[in-house]
Amino acid sequence: MDETVLWKLSYGMYALCADDNGRPVGCIVNTASQITSVNPIIAVSVNKNNYTYGVIGKTKKFALSILSEETPAAAIGVLGYQSGKNTNKFEKVAYRLEQGLPILEEAICGWLICDVLSIVDCETHGIVLARVSAAENGTAGQPMTYKYFHEVIKGKAPKNAPTYREEKPAAEAPKYVCSVCGYIYEGDIAREPDTYVCPICNAPKSAFARK
Template identity: 35%
Template sequence: MDLQAFFKMSYGLYVLSSAFDGKQNGCIVNTVTQVTAEPPKVAVAVSKQNLTTSLIERSGLFNAVALTEEATMDLIGRFGFRSGREEDKFAGIPHGADANGVWYPTETASAMFSCKVIDKLDLDTHVLFVGKSIEAVKLSDAPVMTYDYYHKVKKGETPPNAPSYKKPAEKHGWRCKVCGYIYEGEELPPDFICPICKKDASFFERI
């Protein structure tokens, strides 16, 4: 089986959010798709390790925001490579709330889909949630960011717990053990901070 064939599938880049008992959180995912039109239903796959997954399972609610090509690596790093168990990901950024009170980022957002979970499937490392859409809002006419654009133009990395993760090509330098960012150079400055996940030099390993 040629696993590289799967890389030809088209993906977007989304912030998936949920809330339960006063806790709001979101994470970056690339597998969000509409599965029926009438009524509109949306499916999303998310890692079992993510706090957002736990919030969805407990609340039965989620929303997904399609990011535009203008989305910054700081925003992507905040939601994609940091833990909501350690920080408030929504702190200090523009955000709105859907009809269920679940927050979502509004900056560089193209559209928001709010859903109520009607089914789920255990996928070993991930959970596939199927939600019936109860709200959909167009937020921008800007081009949406595809996963291919994220890699080729933004030079973004794929987190190890993403469905489409593949081991990076061999490089020399220092790799962040959290997000995979690579610092190319013989010596890593002791005060270096990862530009993606904001971890310090102690989280880097030589490669």
């Protein structure tokens, strides 16, 4: 079987957010899709190790912000590469509450509020099936696709993402890889100031290793 065929599946980019007893939590997902049209049901694949997964399992409610091409990469960095287990992500990401659930404040195409109907066990992940109870358009233009995230922002999916790809070492150099998010810096990173941080996840220059 040639699993690289799976790389040709298309996705969007979303912030899946929930309320953890008054504390906003959330993570990035690319695996949201609409399942039915009347009283719409959507599905999201969430890794069981994600803190957000446990909160949604308990509260049975979540908000989904639809990211746009203008959504700051730093917000994706915080939500997609750190865990709410040990960080208050929303100290670094602008948000507002809608029905008590966090919606990203900056540059989103819209949002949905959803009530969980059931969670289908899929080994490492759970497929969260949920009914959309409220929805509104945002002001930002183009929805961000997963392809755009990879090719324009040059981000990588972390291990918890269902679409994670194991990288083979590149033959040519010099490239430096961020040990936190996998962002590739091309060129001589030594020339960057010591204050340089990863444009995706804000990790310090010391987190980069020669690929």
